[in-house]
Amino acid sequence: xxxxxxxxxxxPYLLLLPMFAILILFIYYPILSTFRLSTYKAxxxxxxxxxxxxxxxxxxxxxxxxxxxxxxxxxxxDYILVFLRSVLFSALIVGGGLSISxxxxxxxxxxxRGIRIYRTLLIWPYAISPAIIGVIFLFMFxxxxxxxxxxxxxxxxxxxxLGDPLLTPLLVVIASIWKNLGYNVIFFLAGLQNxxxxxxxxxxxxxxxxxxxxxxIVFPLLSPFTFFLFVTNLTYSFFDIFxxxxxxGGPGNDSxxxxxxxxxxxxQTNHATGLAAAQSVLLFGIVAAITILQFRTSERRVYYGA
Amino acid sequence: xxxxxxxxxxxxxVLTIAASPAAVPAHAALEIxxxxxxxxTNGKAVASLVDAFNASHPDIHVTQQLKxxxxxxxxxxxxAAMQQKQGPNxxxxxDLGSAFAKDSGFFTPVQTxxxxxxxxxxxxxxxxxxxxxxxxxxxxxxxxxxxxxxxLYYNKExxxxxxxxxxxxxxxxxxxxADCAKIIASSAAPNCLSLQIYGWPFEQWMAxxxxxxxxxxxxxAGLATQTNLxxxxxxxxxxxxKDMAVKKxxxxxGKIEDGTGAKQIFASKQAAMLIDSTGSLGxxxxxxxxAGFTLGEGFMPANADVQRVGVIVGGASLWAGAGHSDxxxxxxxxxxxxxxxxxxxxxxxxxxxxxxITKSAQKLLTDQGWFTKNPGQKVAVDQLNAGQATTAxxxxxMGPFPQIRTLVDQAIQAVTSGxxxxxxxxxxxxxxxxxxxxxxxxxxxxxxxxAAATMSATMSGTMSTTMAPxxxx
Numbered sequence: 154x155x156x157x158x159x160x161x162x163x164x165p166y167l168l169l170l171p172m173f174a175i176l177i178l179f180i181y182y183p184i185l186s187t188f189r190l191s192t193y194k195a196x197x198x199x200x201x202x203x204x205x206x207x208x209x210x211x212x213x214x215x216x217x218x219x220x221x222x223x224x225x226x227x228x229x230x231d232y233i234l235v236f237l238r239s240v241l242f243s244a245l246i247v248g249g250g251l252s253i254s255x256x257x258x259x260x261x262x263x264x265x266r267g268i269r270i271y272r273t274l275l276i277w278p279y280a281i282s283p284a285i286i287g288v289i290f291l292f293m294f295x296x297x298x299x300x301x302x303x304x305x306x307x308x309x310x311x312x313x314x315l316g317d318p319l320l321t322p323l324l325v326v327i328a329s330i331w332k333n334l335g336y337n338v339i340f341f342l343a344g345l346q347n348x349x350x351x352x353x354x355x356x357x358x359x360x361x362x363x364x365x366x367x368x369x370i371v372f373p374l375l376s377p378f379t380f381f382l383f384v385t386n387l388t389y390s391f392f393d394i395f396x397x398x399x400x401x402g403g404p405g406n407d408s409x410x411x412x413x414x415x416x417x418x419x420x421q422t423n424h425a426t427g428l429a430a431a432q433s434v435l436l437f438g439i440v441a442a443i444t445i446l447q448f449r450t451s452e453r454r455v456y457y458g459a
Numbered sequence: 460x461x462x463x464x465x466x467x468x469x470x471x472x473v474l475t476i477a478a479s480p481a482a483v484p485a486h487a488a489l490e491i492x493x494x495x496x497x498x499x500t501n502g503k504a505v506a507s508l509v510d511a512f513n514a515s516h517p518d519i520h521v522t523q524q525l526k527x528x529x530x531x532x533x534x535x536x537x538x539a540a541m542q543q544k545q546g547p548n549x550x551x552x553x554d555l556g557s558a559f560a561k562d563s564g565f566f567t568p569v570q571t572x573x574x575x576x577x578x579x580x581x582x583x584x585x586x587x588x589x590x591x592x593x594x595x596x597x598x599x600x601x602x603x604x605x606x607x608x609x610x611l612y613y614n615k616e617x618x619x620x621x622x623x624x625x626x627x628x629x630x631x632x633x634x635x636x637a638d639c640a641k642i643i644a645s646s647a648a649p650n651c652l653s654l655q656i657y658g659w660p661f662e663q664w665m666a667x668x669x670x671x672x673x674x675x676x677x678x679x680a681g682l683a684t685q686t687n688l689x690x691x692x693x694x695x696x697x698x699x700x701k702d703m704a705v706k707k708x709x710x711x712x713g714k715i716e717d718g719t720g721a722k723q724i725f726a727s728k729q730a731a732m733l734i735d736s737t738g739s740l741g742x743x744x745x746x747x748x749x750a751g752f753t754l755g756e757g758f759m760p761a762n763a764d765v766q767r768v769g770v771i772v773g774g775a776s777l778w779a780g781a782g783h784s785d786x787x788x789x790x791x792x793x794x795x796x797x798x799x800x801x802x803x804x805x806x807x808x809x810x811x812x813x814x815x816i817t818k819s820a821q822k823l824l825t826d827q828g829w830f831t832k833n834p835g836q837k838v839a840v841d842q843l844n845a846g847q848a849t850t851a852x853x854x855x856x857m858g859p860f861p862q863i864r865t866l867v868d869q870a871i872q873a874v875t876s877g878x879x880x881x882x883x884x885x886x887x888x889x890x891x892x893x894x895x896x897x898x899x900x901x902x903x904x905x906x907x908x909x910a911a912a913t914m915s916a917t918m919s920g921t922m923s924t925t926m927a928p929x930x931x932x
Contacts, residue, residue: 196901197858198563199542295712295720297649297729315720316656316713316872405656405715405868421535423862424559425897 184437187430195426202427209431231407232415232432236439239391239411242326246390250330251382254337255375259367261338262345272342279335283393286332287400290324291315315401318408325401325409329394337382344378345371376455383451384444391440412436488520489790495551496533496775497605497811498525500741504810512797519790521549530556530775531861541565546780548791552601553775555860557593558678561600562858562902566778570599572792581799584817587848588769593776595679595856602795605813606774607738608842609663611760615753617731620647628732628757632699635732635760639708642731650710652703653730655721656875658867660734660759661696662771662855667761668692669768672855673895679850682899683857688867688888689881695762697870697880704875715868726750734759736773737839741812744835756835758842769846771854774813805829808836814843858898863891 159165191209193202213232261272278286293300294314301311314320348371356366372379395413402409404418416436420429497505502525509523527533530553540546541563552560560566570578578599582590589603615625621642629635639651654660665672670692673683687693703709710730712720718735725733726746735743740756747754761767777798779791797803804820807813809829815821821840824830830837846852857863870887874880 194901197559197898198565199538291714291720295723296710297724297727313713315717316711316715316876321714401714403715403717405865405872407869422531422865423859423894424538425901 187433190427191430191434193427193430197424199424199426205427209428210435212428213431213435235410235412235415238322238408239413242322242329242394242411243387243390245326246329246333246394247383247386249326250333250386251337251379253330254334254382255341255379257334258338258341258345262342272338275338276335278332279339281332282396283329283332284396284400286328287325287397290328290397291400294324321402321406322408325394325397328397328401329390332397333386333389337386340378340382341375344375348374373456377457380447380451380455383447387443387447388440391436412439488518489786490520490522491548491787491790491794493521493523493549493551493794494526494533494537494547495523496525496527496530496553497551498528501605501811504807507810508798508803508807511803512794516793516797519793521794534559538563538565541780544782546782548780548783548787549794550778550780551604551775552778554592554773554854555864557601557776558856558858558860560778561595565781566601567781567788568598568600569602569777569779569795572779572788573599577792577796580796584799584819586816586818586843588843588846588852589772589814589816591848591850591853592772594853601776601778602799603772603776603816604774604798605807605811606772606776606816607736607813608770608772608839609660609734609759610737610740610839610842611757612725612733612735612739612743613755613757614648614725614728614731614747615755617642617647617728617752618755621645621731625753625755628755629760630758631760631763633763636703636706636708639703639706639731643708648728648731650724650730651708651732653710653721653724653733655718656711656713656715656868656871657718658864658871659773661693661867661871662864663759664696664761665690665692666769666771666852666854667759667767668695668765669849669851671851673857677850677853678856679853682902683855683895684892684899686855686857686863686888686891686895688870688891689884692762692765693884694880695764697874697884699762700871701874701880709875715865715872722746728752737814737836738774738812740835740839754835756838758838758845768849769852770842771852772814772816772843812836814839816843857895858902859894862894866890866894 157165190202192204192206194205194208195202257275261268261275265271281289292298295301296311296313296315300314305311312320314324352374353366353370356370361369391411392413394411395417398409398411398414402414404422410418412432413436416429416432419425419432493509495505505523509521513520524547526536530551533550534552534556537546537550537552546565550566561568573581581599581602585603589606590599592606593599593601593603611628613628618625618638621638622645623638623641629638635652642648642651662672665687670690671677671687673687674685675681675683677683700709710724711717712724714720721733722735722739722743724730726743726749728750733743744754759770777795779788779795783791798807799817801817801819801823804815804817805823805827808815808820808824815824821844830840866887870883873883
């Protein structure tokens with residue numbers, strides 16, 4: 154029988170109690186409350202709840218016509234679009250972000266003079282909050298701002314960066330990738346430096362070229378880091394880019410409206426508490442599903458043996 | 460003996476007990492709380508007013524708190540506190556939130572707290588267009604306080620360069636387009652009118668044409684159920700805006716509700732004119748002097764084809780929290796009446812740029828020679844006094860107004876990107892009416908919220924906020 158580190162049997166539970174108290178009070182109880190609240194329709198002041206069952210969910214997910222209490226037709230179709238848009242943003246931010254970060258990390262892993270300075274400069278943007286990143290891009294891409302000044306000099310056109318339904322989401326994606334670059338690069342650097350030179354040298358002796366050496370040796374050995382970064386970037390792209398979306402897109406901009414932003418609007422501007430709770434539950438389910446799917450499919454391919 | 464640990468400890472306890480009466484405040488003033496959204500320069504003005512009140516009223520102590528970076532954030536903080544029955548005595552609620560505040564049950568209509576004399580005084584002193592905004596069905600729900608008007612700002616040097624009279628700005632759309640043609644043709648400025656994509660000027664132009672925004676007396680005689688977004692007035696506005704866009708007389712950053720961006724374009728001499736609030740006058744005067752041009756102010760230009768009625772006031776008003784004791788309510792009224800007194804209203808105007816909304820304050824400022832030194836402010840006050848108080852200029856009173864304004868933002872963006880005016884307005888009206896229907900259906904009359912329901916509402920707010928870490932990273 155394994156020897157326990159604790160002499161008294163009740164001590165570990167006692168030590169865990171404060172953490173569990175906080176988790177239950179601030180995480181688990183609100184989650185359960187939100188599940189419950191999503192089955193109600195709330196008055197605009199947040200009180201006066203009326204039970205409506207799954208009505209909030211059908212309103213969100215059913216892109217068809219429905220009738221309200223007055224027998225008037227209502228059309229709800231926007232949520233599906235918002236969902237698809239969020240998935241697209243995430244795919245771009247995670248896929249694009251990790252690819253670019255890996256490339257940058259490989260470049261930053263060389264033994265050059267001043268490489269430490271370059272590394273610091275590359276990692277720096279991570280310290281800025283997403284909202285400030287949004288403000289920086291807002292100033293740069295103002296129609297009469299610096300980017301258009303240069304762009305106009307080369308291409309003789311001034312794109313409507315902040316108003317075009319394709320350009321503004323592109324800006325949000327680029328800003329989000331840039332912000333998280335530092336975070337990803339740190340981890341990839343650590344992973345690259347974790348790969349022993351002997352393994353790579355052995356592959357070189359066996360005749361593998363640089364391409365093969367990277368993709369068949371180094372990249373699989375990086376897989377724990379890649380997997381970890383995938384999950385954290387996924388959460389980032391669904392939740393943390395809220396600040397960037399708010400600054401670059403704002404409340405009226407449908408082209409940058411993602412799930413978390415739509416939820417925020419319904420809660421804090423439209424005062425539709427029950428509907429916002431339903432969106433909260435759906436968002437929770439979506440991200441949980443993607444994460445579980447990722448664990449199921451990819452964890453088998455993660456090689457922890459390095 | 461003096462080194463004895465017990466002795467030192469006992470002396471410590473004795474001295475603490477002896478000192479404690481000094482820690483208790485000498486006066487037993489009635490505490491009332493005032494929550495607002497005034498930051499920056501305006502926040503300093505609030506602080507100095509509140510300090511002056513506390514100094515002159517020893518039996519009342521007002522604690523003022525900045526409760527949010529924006530009006531909307533502050534409103535949500537007020538709601539959360541009210542749900543826990545821990546709301547403030549006085550809350551500043553923005554204009555579009557007025558219908559929501561009235562329907563929420565969180566506030567006592569100010570009229571019920573005022574004595575007959577105080578009410579008469581207010582109704583006689585406050586300028587009619589301002590009073591009409593915050594009066595619904597004959598009841599004054601809240602006390603008007605920091606209110607503004609839209610204003611046309613222009614660059615006098617650019618006007619002179621284009622051969623226009625720098626002493627006055629265009630007062631009609633038609634004059635505006637003509638002036639823009641001259642400005643662009645003479646290259647006096649790279650662009651003519653800087654105006655953000657925002658529903659607010661749209662609403663102003665509805666009122667200027669005498670068109671109510673919603674039915675049922677603009678939402679004031681009864682709950683609004685329909686908007687008038689397909690009216691002729693609305694079509695006129697979007698046709699004009701689209702025309703300005705097509706002719707490239709109008710410039711914006713492209714981002715919706717980007718007031719800062721619009722001001723930047725004007726302040727950096729990229730446009731000859733700007734439409735913005737009177738509240739921006741102080742800041743723009745500073746910008747103009749920094750950038751080296753003279754700022755001109757004029758009335759908001761309106762449709763010359765329709766008789767000019769008046770603009771709608773914006774800003775916010777002070778609401779009295781419900782569920783407080785009679786003594787606290789009396790103190791609240793004392794504070795509110797004091798803020799509206801001519802001396803305080805004049806100081807408030809001078810410190811912030813918000814309009815002096817009482818006749819007595821305007822008289823005081825005139826006597827001080829303030830308007831001679833500040834002709835820009837005179838233009839703003841003249842426009843305020845020139846407006847007729849009708850249901851149209853009283854402004855729309857709708858619970859989901861913020862949401863509806865966003866829908867109008869999108870309509871403007873669509874139309875200026877080439878969409879058809881009639882089709883866009885029909886679509887926007889459908890969505891706006893649906894927002895009204897949804898809001899109205901959720902209003903219950905007198906259904907009591909249970910304690911568990913209140914807890915859930917707050918917890919769900921926590922849940923959503925936990926799931927959305929904002930700027931903290």
